[in-house]
Amino acid sequence: MARALITGITGQDGLYLAELLLSKGYEVYGLMRGQNNPKRALLEETVPDVKILTGDLTDLSSLLRALNASQPDEFYNLGAISFVAYSWENAHLTSEVTGMGVLNALEAVRLYEGTTGKQVRFYQASSSEMFGKVQQVPQNEDTLLWPRSPYGVAKVYGHYMTINYRESYGMHASSGVLFNHESPRRGPEFVTRKVSQAVARIHLGLQDELVLGNLDARRDWGFAGDYVEAMWLMLQQDEADDYVISTGETHTIRALLDAAFGAVGVEDWSGFVRQDPAFMRPAEVDLLIGDSAKAERKLGWKPKVSFTELVTMMVESDLAEQKKLAGLS
Template sequence: MSSPKRALITGITGQDGSYLAELLLEQGYEVHGMVRRASTEKFDRIEHLRDRITLHQGDLLDQRSLVDTLRAAQPSEIYNLAAMSFVALSWVQPTLTADFTGVGVTRMLEAVREAAPEARFYQASSSEMFGKVREVPQTEQTPLYPRSPYGVAKVYGHFITINYRESYDLHATSGILFNHESPRRGLEFVTRKITWHAAAIKHGLRDRLALGNLDAKRDWGYAKDYVEAMWLMLQQDEPEDFVIATGSTHTVRDCVQVAFDEAGLGDWERYVEIDPQFVRPAEVDLLIGDPTKAKEQLGWEPKTTFEELIRLMTRADLELLAR
């Protein structure tokens, strides 16, 4: 019997990393993850997988550690999901964001060239690269105009991946993923902030929810659906970039309505206040992805509707806070 395929996931402790690890384990992979040494270890999203995966200490800011991790894991597939992922924080720490989310990709690609040149590489690109959008909906060909230090760093990571693919014949692919959420989303992200607060208000633990722009529109999908697209991309003979999205948008207000309805709280406006600190210096316009190419070439489409997603997140938070 041939030995199982080996995959390395950077950012395995994050939302996407944990769902991807589950998917790859189901597919019979040997799964390795890269984690950063931190003063507070945050492994809650992968706690239930700890005995089935191998963790390596490495850091996107440290070239040597990346080479060592690749040599130890010997992966045939590498999923680079590690980044400074919270857009709002990227204004507070713009150069650190550039270093992790942009230059970190180059360090990783250099390590791949050195230690795993045959491996297939996935780069987590982002709809935030479209920013001030040039066309609606956005496809793989839409010009980029990022509107945050995070978006700018992601553009760098995106193009350096294309560059290495074309220059060194690496099987390197970027997935341009639009917003994707789940019960494992961090509390600082607006959808999870909303579902958590709806549950907390229902349980009498909070009485208000402070938000920024209620009219901000996003193309929101379910992270569990989206990691499947990442995997499918690396199963293709030719490396190409793909937009992964639902193709429909909803406002922050829509999200609030669904979450408060699921929590059994009638009049959501009683609980929501607008706080200027949550309004971004530069808002992105209408982010809406066209996933046609992914559907045609990967056979991928989202299985979970926006409403189902917000309801399942709210139910998960109602359960979480009931404990």
């Protein structure tokens, strides 16, 4: 039975990846910070077969203990402080977890391999935010990185450190440069879930308006459930490499609003949405669109869920959740 260790197990990607690996017969271990983690109950309810280990990306010794306990064939490093807006408020912590945490994970794997003689295939969750001030459209594996947030800078550090460990130590270490990927499991602080949740509440009469920042920012949005399959496929290759994972389509926040309000039969949403400069980024990333031709060619991977299907899925999920919370039939 193959074994996998996942950091960031309580995030949307961690949950979808755990489900995928369990369906393939893996023994799955999830690394979680702290004994009283508020997301532990969600993890145990969603994927009860995952074996939970405690540890922290900022603590190398805890990562070594987790490796010794799980003895994994594959290590998926999904753990990060991943909310971009927060990274300006706490750049140091973001750098420690999202950047240095990757170095700790890689070093722990290197030391574990050295003492056990067992190869661990390593996946690093890189991000399209690394492209930032984009230097070419669309972006592929060879596009110059120009991050525009502390989060993006930290992800660039982890990305290049993964390449360095692959080249320096011969580790099977791959990076997936994933463009924006969403799901009903996305945190409500992210704009897609903020929109889907607000649309559901407005439709049910529980909320009057939705306040957003830049409505013209464009993103390449896909379904997280599709993207975790790409992660797994990367670690099944004979040679480690880096891959852009995207839909190749771009949509504005306005198009997101069109799709979300359209899911509840509202064509003109202007009366429900208000812009507030407080939600504008200090340095905006205006256009992200990925070219995942390499992943399609080498991994045989293509996204399955369309943009409209994704947004509709999220709105319908939030409608059900909000009805339940409000005690509506």
